[in-house]
Amino acid sequence: MAHLLEGIEPDGYDRRYGDRELTRRIAPYFRGRGGAVTFVTIAVIIAAAAGSAVPLLLARTVDSAVDDDGDGRLALLVTAILVAGITAWLLTLLQERTTGTLAGDVVLKLREQAFAAAMRQDMTFHDAHPTGVVVSRVTNDTQAFATLISLALSLLGQVLMIVILLTALFVINVPLALVTALVAALIVAVSLAFRRAARNASRQQQQALAEVNGYVQETLRGIAVARNHSHQESAQAELHAVNHQWFRASVRLNRLFSGIFPLLISLTGLGTVAVVLVGGHGVDAGSVSAGEWVLFLEALALFWSPLTSIASFWSQLQQGLAAGERVFALVDREPSVRQRDRVPVPRLRGEFTLRDVHFGYDADHPVLKGVSLTIPAGRTVALVGHTGAGKSSVVRLIMRAYEFQQGSIDVDGLDVRTLDLEQYRRRLGVVTQTPFLFSGTVADNIARGRPGAGRDEIEAAARAVAGGDWLAPLSQGLDTPIDEGGRNLSTGQRQIVALARVFLQDAPVLILDEATASIDPLTEAQIQEGLEALAADRTTIVVAHRLPTVRKADTIVVVDDGRIIEQGDHTTLLAQGGAYRLLYDRYFRHQQPDDDPADDPERPVHHPSPYARAVTPANGLADRNGEESVIDGHRV
Numbered sequence: 001m002a003h004l005l006e007g008i009e010p011d012g013y014d015r016r017y018g019d020r021e022l023t024r025r026i027a028p029y030f031r032g033r034g035g036a037v038t039f040v041t042i043a044v045i046i047a048a049a050a051g052s053a054v055p056l057l058l059a060r061t062v063d064s065a066v067d068d069d070g071d072g073r074l075a076l077l078v079t080a081i082l083v084a085g086i087t088a089w090l091l092t093l094l095q096e097r098t099t100g101t102l103a104g105d106v107v108l109k110l111r112e113q114a115f116a117a118a119m120r121q122d123m124t125f126h127d128a129h130p131t132g133v134v135v136s137r138v139t140n141d142t143q144a145f146a147t148l149i150s151l152a153l154s155l156l157g158q159v160l161m162i163v164i165l166l167t168a169l170f171v172i173n174v175p176l177a178l179v180t181a182l183v184a185a186l187i188v189a190v191s192l193a194f195r196r197a198a199r200n201a202s203r204q205q206q207q208a209l210a211e212v213n214g215y216v217q218e219t220l221r222g223i224a225v226a227r228n229h230s231h232q233e234s235a236q237a238e239l240h241a242v243n244h245q246w247f248r249a250s251v252r253l254n255r256l257f258s259g260i261f262p263l264l265i266s267l268t269g270l271g272t273v274a275v276v277l278v279g280g281h282g283v284d285a286g287s288v289s290a291g292e293w294v295l296f297l298e299a300l301a302l303f304w305s306p307l308t309s310i311a312s313f314w315s316q317l318q319q320g321l322a323a324g325e326r327v328f329a330l331v332d333r334e335p336s337v338r339q340r341d342r343v344p345v346p347r348l349r350g351e352f353t354l355r356d357v358h359f360g361y362d363a364d365h366p367v368l369k370g371v372s373l374t375i376p377a378g379r380t381v382a383l384v385g386h387t388g389a390g391k392s393s394v395v396r397l398i399m400r401a402y403e404f405q406q407g408s409i410d411v412d413g414l415d416v417r418t419l420d421l422e423q424y425r426r427r428l429g430v431v432t433q434t435p436f437l438f439s440g441t442v443a444d445n446i447a448r449g450r451p452g453a454g455r456d457e458i459e460a461a462a463r464a465v466a467g468g469d470w471l472a473p474l475s476q477g478l479d480t481p482i483d484e485g486g487r488n489l490s491t492g493q494r495q496i497v498a499l500a501r502v503f504l505q506d507a508p509v510l511i512l513d514e515a516t517a518s519i520d521p522l523t524e525a526q527i528q529e530g531l532e533a534l535a536a537d538r539t540t541i542v543v544a545h546r547l548p549t550v551r552k553a554d555t556i557v558v559v560d561d562g563r564i565i566e567q568g569d570h571t572t573l574l575a576q577g578g579a580y581r582l583l584y585d586r587y588f589r590h591q592q593p594d595d596d597p598a599d600d601p602e603r604p605v606h607h608p609s610p611y612a613r614a615v616t617p618a619n620g621l622a623d624r625n626g627e628e629s630v631i632d633g634h635r636v
């Protein structure tokens with residue numbers, strides 16, 4: 001059957017947990033709910049005792065009816081059966097209700113824990129595991145695991161009833177009890193043997209479902225790209241592949257379960273035949289009363305349900321256990337960004353020192369190959385270089401989004417690996433290339449910079465970027481609704497909202513990855529104005545794609561193939577005539593039609609036409625591809 005499971009691999013951080021370890025992990029979730037747990041335990045025991053009393057009383061009733069002694073015992077016995085039956089029913093009802101609340105409580109706690117664990121992970125984890133797969137652990141798996149608790153309690157009550165009844169059977173008639181116990185033991189043995197295979201199959205089925213979730217989610221998120229590239233057909237084919245993995249895993253699970261039931265039914269049938277034969281013989285010989293014979297037949301029927309429940313519950317039980325393993329594997333996963341200490345970070349001056357930093361997203365592919373750099377507090381540093389040179393990787397390491405393999409990064413003389421990570425990250429105001437905005441309004445998104453900020457503070461932050469002019473084209477200004485991710489705003493507008501968010505955050509360090517996407521000149525000017533206001537009194541590290549940013553930086557750092565090959569200010573580097581000079585000539589210079597000849601004393605002065613600005617590519621990307629450039633106002 002192995003072929004059915006091809007392609008369903010556990011995630012890298014998955015591991016096996018023994019039943020005992022899983023049980024030990026469940027216990028803390030019931031802390032503070034001692035009263036409810038005690039009630040459930042007592043209710044399970046009493047309900048099991050009352051449930052087992054019913055067939056025992058029934059046997060006595062049969063014997064009493066056969067003897068027909070007419071002393072009113074029959075009526076008493078019938079009343080006792082009714083009382084025992086109602087007690088068992090009522091207590092089971094109350095117990096199941098309480099258990100339902102307890103299990104719901106576990107889901108709440110476990111889900112919050114799993115969510116916190118997913119949030120705690122660094123980007124290495126999120127790069128490697130599709131969002132949908134992680135979502136599946138936080139939502140479906142936590143629920144499946146909690147269902148296990150209700151199931152386990154219900155099973156416990158039924159097993160308890162079997163134990164009580166079997167004890168009574170042995171007291172009444174040993175040979176008949178032996179036959180019944182043998183059948184029961186066989187059923188349990190077969191169910192248990194089935195256990196391991198069922199858990200593996202369940203685990204694989206859940207993993208396959210998570211893969212389907214992950215694929216659907218990722219494809220829908222990239223729907224625009226999928227459409228643009230006529231990717232729909234291949235997307236459908238890829239879904240077909242993961243969907244069939246799930247199908248094969250489900251078929252395997254189903255085959256396992258469909259094989260087990262006929263076997264269990266046959267075993268019980270054989271047991272019934274044995275009890276009928278041995279019991280009938282005993283009745284003939286006078287060693288077994290009619291009531292006792294009925295009791296043993298009744299007991300087998302009663303056992304059938306809980307014993308097969310062990311197997312039928314097994315599916316859910318195994319799914320619950322497998323889900324528990326998956327949730328705890330997430331909860332227990334150690335982020336690869338490791339802090340050695342938790343030194344508080346009440347404030348930062350913002351001086352960074354990188355010494356011989358080596359880094360690769362995976363160990364076999366080095367991206368940064370010995371980066372050393374000092375960023376003085378309060379200064380602006382622009383990282384420039386070709387695409388893929390490693391500029392964003394440098395800032396990602398400063399942000400502690402990834403763990404570097406060698407070297408050190410200090411901030412204000414402290415190793416970043418020793419800081420309280422949460423506090424440190426709060427001191428960094430980050431604006432990415434295409435900032436992610438959350439659903440809500442523009443104001444809600446700015447407010448994320450400082451939770452609890454008042455409306456006037458949000459408005460002030462919005463006005464801090466280009467005097468708030470950027471709000472004019474938005475239909476409802478600050479109250480304009482934002483779709484998930486910020487899809488209804490342009491890249492430039494998203495960056496402006498993110499800049500306003502950083503204003504409100506008032507972080508001492510600003511990290512900006514300039515957009516490479518085309519941004520209209522007005523928005524670009526607004527972003528530039530916001531950036532300058534923000535950078536004025538804080539350390540600013542910019543992955544720069546735009547000339548105004550580069551020119552105004554205190555230090556320009558040229559990154560090439562994971563190394564820093566030049567650094568200095570704009571004028572010095574230009575005069576040096578090295579790598580920056582080349583970059584400037586090929587990309588940056590063309591971004592301004594009226595580039596300042598003072599920048600470059602060797603160049604003659606030109607007078608660009610007003611048309612030049614309109615055709616100037618905003619970011620030089622077109623130039624990179626060699627498709628279109630504008631030099632001195634002329635298309636070339």
Ligand SMILES: Nc1ncnc2c1ncn2[C@@H]1O[C@H](COP(=O)(O)OP(=O)(O)OP(=O)(O)O)[C@@H](O)[C@H]1O
Pocket residue numbers: 127361362367385386387388389390391392393394543
């Ligand atoms: N999440 C990631 N996982 C694996 N490799 C990555 C990841 N991000 C970047 N890389 C690789 O690392 C190298 C450096 O990328 P980086 O994003 O730092 O370049 P960059 O200089 O910022 O480029 P750009 O100007 O295009 O943003 C590239 O080869 C890139 O393919």
